[in-house]
Amino acid sequence: MQKLLLKLTVWIAFAGFLAGCGGTSDIGKERAQEIAFSDAGFTEEDVTRLHISRDKEDGEEVYDVEFTAEQTEYKYEIRSVDGDILSVDHEAVQNLEKADKDSFDHNGSFEDLQEQEKMPDAKQQTQETQTQDTDTAAQLTMEEAVKLVLDRVPGASKADLKIEMEYDDGRYKYEGDIIYEQREYEFEIDAATGDFLEWSEERR
Known part of the structure; x- marks a missing residue:
């Protein structure tokens, strides 16, 4: 009986040792x-x-x-x-707390983004077309886009937000993300209409 108990004790100790070695x-x-x-x-x-x-x-x-x-x-x-x-x-990164709502230069950004998308040179377009495109490109200001996004995540602030304007698929849009309380929210907003083109949420 004593031998059996001794063997059992040794086996338990050995099993514990192996478990410890196998742990990470x-x-x-x-x-x-x-x-x-x-x-x-x-x-x-x-x-x-x-x-x-x-x-x-x-x-x-x-x-x-x-x-x-x-x-x-x-x-x-x-x-x-x-x-x-x-x-x-x-x-x-940009500090949205200090960003002025009128600091975004539509004309300059329009030309830069056109070049990135390999669109026709703006100089080859008529002044009327340029004006029309610029006016309809971003009816929504950066400040308004920020408010739309933050309204969807109660408690989040500008410090939790990253946002920028892009030109893609023939239109301007605001895109970025919010990281708040271990959740990441990604979004795209049509800069002409203010409609959300994309909204996703991921638990971190």
Whole structure:
């Protein structure tokens, strides 16, 4: 009987050892967030548009930590096993809080976007056509587009929003996203009518 109990005890201990060896350590989302904030020099109160997701990169489990602070968007890739920072990207973003509703130059943007879309040179068009296209291109101002989007996400602010005007498929539209409370909302708005062309929501 004693031998049986001894064997059983040894077997349980060995099984526990194997389970421990087979387990994979993980720093967790909160620790990944702390590492990114510490490296960038910010606290949670300083940032907006925060979202953290787990992914696999080159066979390694990683945490993608993204946030915006001081008009800069940060993207961190952190190894989930030991917390090593594998990559850091940062990019300046527009501050919508300071953007003036009339700061968007329709004429200049119209020509720039035409060139990007490889449309005919604006100089080859008549002045009447240019004026008509410009007037109908963006009846909706940037400020009005921002309000339409924020009205759909109660609690979100301009700090959580990224928006820009694009020319695509023969029309102007506002497109961008809101990241708020671990949800990402993507949208497209017809700049001539104010209608939403696309709206999607994803839980982060």
